[in-house]
Amino acid sequence: MARGAKRKVKTKEKTQKPPRNKNKGPMWTIEGDKVVRARKSCPKCGPGNFLADHYDRMHCGKCGYTLFKRSGKVVPAKRKVKASNN
Ligand SMILES: [Zn+2]
Numbered sequence: 001m002a003r004g005a006k007r008k009v010k011t012k013e014k015t016q017k018p019p020r021n022k023n024k025g026p027m028w029t030i031e032g033d034k035v036v037r038a039r040k041s042c043p044k045c046g047p048g049n050f051l052a053d054h055y056d057r058m059h060c061g062k063c064g065y066t067l068f069k070r071s072g073k074v075v076p077a078k079r080k081v082k083a084s085n086n
Contacts, residue, residue, distance in 0.1 A: 040067070 027050045028037045039050040042060040051058040051067065058067040058074070066077040 025038070027039050028035050030036070037050070039053055040058060041047045042049040042051055042063065042065050044063045044065050045060060049060060049062050051060050051065070056069055057077075058069070059065070068075045068077055
């Protein structure tokens with residue numbers, strides 16, 4: 001660009017997306033005197049930490065634990081675990 005030449009200010013028109021509904025509903029409901037859980041709880045983090053339900057897997061956002069849904073079966077993901085020298 002030549003010296004002194006004015007730069008054109010680019011204006012980007014923003015397209016507005018419809019807001020996504022992030023609220024997936026309660027993870028549990030109380031029926032009578034029992035708690036009915038809508039999601040599985042994480043085996044690593046314990047009760048109260050629910051797994052996110054995706055189309056092909058269930059995932060814990062806290063520790064990263066993943067269960068894969070394969071042909072009806074629920075299989076835990078194989079992860080490389082670093083050997084600790086204790
Ligand atoms: Zn977890």
